[in-house]
Amino acid sequence: MALIKHLFADQPLIALFITIALGYFVGKLKVGSFVLGGIAGTLLVGVVIGQLGVNIDPGIKTIFFALFIYAVGFQGGPQFFHALNLRSLNELVSAFVVCFTGLLCVLGAAWMFGLDRGMAAGLAAGGLTQSAILGTAGDAIAKLGLSAELTKTMQTNVAVGYAVCYIFGSLGPIIMVTWFLPMVMKWDIRKEAVELAKNLSGGRAELEPGQFEAVKEIVTRVYQVTGDRKAIGQTTLELDKQFSDAAVEGIYRGGKSIDLDDNTVIQRGDAIAITGKLSAVQASNAVLGDEIVAPAGFSAIEESREIILTNRRLSGREIGEIHDHVNIETRHGVFLTAVKRMGRDLPLLNKLQLKTGDELHFTGSPTDLDRVQSKIGYKITAAAATDFVFFGIGMVVGMLFGMVAFKIWGVPISIGSGGGCLLSGLLFGWLRSVHPRFAALPIGASTFLRDFGLAVFVGVVGIGAGPDALTAIQHSGLTLLFLGVGVTLIPQIVAFFFSYYVLRIKNPIEALACVAGGRSANPAFAALLAKAGNATPVVSFTVTYAVANVFLTLWGPVIVGMVTKNAGP
Secondary structure, rough: OHHHHHHHHHOHHHHHHHHHHHHHHHHEEOOOEOOOOOHHHHHHHHHHHHOOOOOOHHHHHHHHHHHHHHHHHHHHHHHHHHOOOHHHHHHHHHHHHHHHHHHHHHHHHHHOOOOOOHHHHHHHHHHHHOHHHHHHHHHHHHHOOHHHHHHHHHHHHHEEEHHHHHHHHHHHHHHHHHHHHHHHOOOOOHHHHHHHHOOOOOOOOOOOOOOOOOOEEEEEEEOOOOOOOOOOEEEHHHHHHOOOOOEEEEEOOEEEEEOOOOOOEEEOOOOEEEEEEHHHHOHHHHHHHEEEEOOOOOOOOEEEEEEEOOOOOOOOOOOHHHHHHHHHHHHEEEEEEEEEOEEEOOOOOOOEEEEOEEEEEEOHHHHHHHHHHHHHEEEEEHOEEEHHHHHHHHHHHHOOOHHHOOOOOOOEEEOHHHHHHHHHHHHHHHHHOOOOOOOOOOOOHHHHHHHHHHHHHHHHHHHHHHHHHHHHHHHHHHHHHHHHHHHHHHHHHHHHHHHOOOOOOOHHHHHHHHHHHOOOOHHHHHHHHHHHHHHHHHHHHHHHHHHHHHHHHHHHHHHHHHHOOOOOO
């Protein structure tokens, strides 16, 4: 043990990376269907390793939290600003009701049970499972002008409150959206999800990692033009107009594949590759001829391309509407195969409304995809490099935002560098979605900043809190645990019935998804998806999740400002 203490004292970063590694290992362990998660695991392991008296420069914590929160804002920016419209008004209000009720519960618990600022903020972070509050509340506490010892004590209390309340904070929403609320309302989640998918003209099951859908909606078949088929003498574009949801993608003539354009004329004996929806492809044999095995050497090159939607004229419109109103000259040979929003697969349904920032997956020839790309947005691979000019500017703007102080009901509030970088990330993420030539931060890079930034921050918090954490848990642990149960459950119950009876969000899947999203509760969302068996909850969840992430993160400095009690001696 003495050797380990000496090693950690000489090189504290070793302790930090051991904390992260062990924390994520503990976070992957399953108890039934419950998984603690890497962040909570890292905090708990950090508290244990912190008992050895490891000292890590607090500047590391500040830097990595700023990177984490900026990446969160950047990824959620397009969806957050799109949620601020009349179409999503009910879901926006539902998310705010969850967040605001959670704030009121935390403030009420703090005043009734005499919690200090740090413990109250930790109660919010754990009970509402919003890890970012650890940083925004810690920033706010540091700016109170208190002694270094008192500041450290209250920042430790934030971590303690989070650790004590987090486990039920994760379990509570799962219980609410998959059992309690459906039981009270007498809903069958799977049946309701199937019915919603049917109403939206489709739906598909959620797949586990490594699984894929073997039945393809978009297929390629080869047909031989024989006899006096109608296709003879027609151009490829004329055929595409007849097929509508299928297109000519290759022609094999005279023992080789020929170059293809819209004016290529079909001849007797051609072997033609048709790509499109299965029903349309199968129907083409009446025009072309019998299906055959592709001749040796026949090649029809196609591409899978991911395009970010930035065209505001398409935002808010349904997939089916766009398909029906875009002329065949524009859309022929291009097939939409998937839609993602904030990294989550959406149900590919005719009535799905697209939003700016959505990731659209297309299949088609490179030429056809090039034709439609400029009318939709920009290719993800076009942003393969981070724009460090705008990244640096964004971080500076965030720090400047964090220096702004204001008052709520006479109480001085400063959102700190964490809240400032969140707002800056939202702004620059939105800027990127509407002006794709600026502020590039690829999804892989932003995801790494988000996940690694939070892991480092929480690891440092846990290690720093270690020496005092056990004492605080012994003093307030049981009280915090029960208060955390209240903070977890009450906002969900209030928001659900408010949304159902006042906001008229009557569809069971949408109502439950709003509860999970308003709590930014990823475990509950995963459980709801498993129960639903398809992706129908995703749309409502992403809107409320984007809004909740912002408000819950900002509650950190609000709680520190409105709770006036400091930690006792």
